Amino acid sequence: MTSAAAVPIAPGLFTWPSDEPQLTGTRCVDCGLMVFPSVATCPRCAGNTGPAVFARRGTLWTFTTQEFIPKSPPYALVETEESFVPYAVGYVEFPGEGRIEGRIVGCAPADLRIGMEMEVVVVPFMVDEHGATVVTYAFQPIA
């Protein structure tokens, strides 16, 4: 488990610190729509919103791999062909709540399958200019 002293990549994306992190967003007070990350007004009915927490577990809806180095910016890491490790991204469907995009960890890309059970984890992503570990959320298959 990552140190609780670590810094989230952005405020309001996930519960932190937490041993069982969950993604956080908003719920429309009028139509009930949940959105990630938080929004001031509902994209479906323009209603007001309040805070909401998504389920920790869902299923993989679609995915792909990132096998070339993303342009920086916007990518925060400056990589070389030697340092770059391909990664996977995908959308996890949280039943009745929404589909959310994130990086996928803990699984070889070749083993990914649509429909597999996934859970939210928080993982180290980079070290900031103050030497602090920056963490982000990711999805990991449930063993």
Next chain:
Amino acid sequence: MDVAIIGIGIHPFGRFDDVSGLDMGVAAARQAMVDAGLAWSDMQFAVGGSLGISMGAGEWPDSMVARLGLSGVPFVNVGNGCATAGTALATACASITAGLYDVGLVVGFDKHPRGAFAADPNLLGLGKWYGDTGMMLTTQFFAMKIQRYMHDFGISRETLAKVTAKAYRNAAKNPNAWRRKSWSEEEILASRMLNDPLTQYMFCSPSEGGAAVVVCRADLARQHTETPVFVRAVTMRTRMFGSFEVMSPWMPVDRAPGPTVQAAQACFEQAGIGPSDIDVIQVQDSEPGAEVMHLSECGFCADGEQEELVARGALEIDGPMPVNTDGGLIGNGEPIGASGLRQIHEICLQLRGQAGERQVRDPSVGFTQVYGAPGVSACAILSR
């Protein structure tokens, strides 16, 4: 719609080190006016599309008046995501239909840097974290959309390779195309994997180019040319709530059709014809999955039917529904401001019977569709 295309022009697509985007737009514009037998002084208005400016490096389309003549002409600059060229054409057609002008120029160009399009999360209302963590890539969206579609409707990797090979084969017959070398399906599948299931040779690349058309009132068209092409419909739509779009950290569980579905339906309604009436088709093939999915989104086939259509060669130049006869985006790359007008240029050539080696047999009606960030689509229907 009472608008005709009476002149067409194109600057080849690809990479041209010493030529600016504006140069390419001017070259295409001049060619279109010569083709129409008209001069710049005859143009009562102009609409120019380019996305370079909004992407941080480029030229204003209307700066071409310094090259063509400072005639005081009303000139509208258009930048509207991947629908830029389609929106430029729609704007010009609306101006003529409204009775404002009789004849005018539509031009588009762009000169993008090499490599995948870079994106700034702030410009799309997204948090910086989204770009920081390596999810802000259009190519990932293309891959994830076709990955799900393959799962739902049984499209194979081999079909993606066949669609790609067709694009390069068609481009080889197009002197204005960029990627004119043919690749086998095996070579396409064996090229470097970029975003599973899409390999390097499957992706179109940002590129450079220009294209232009001269539009005029339909009832005046035959004064200028014996081969007018009539604009039967032109439509543009943005994403609705629930559609799966590029650069979306989140989407609702209940999925809505994408903007292409709305733009195509409205286009067919406006023209008063259906997909089965179309003889030659141009769709956005940023990669082969996009061509496969856009064919069903536009109404040309059922979901999953593409597997069989591709296998029996139905989408080839000599097939019953020829698609992307000039090599499409895969063969030409994507200079965004010009891309949609390249499609229009190709349909005009086909309808005029001037497409040379890649001529479809006697087409009467053609269709074009573009799609892209931030969830926009534009379609057009043209006829002889």
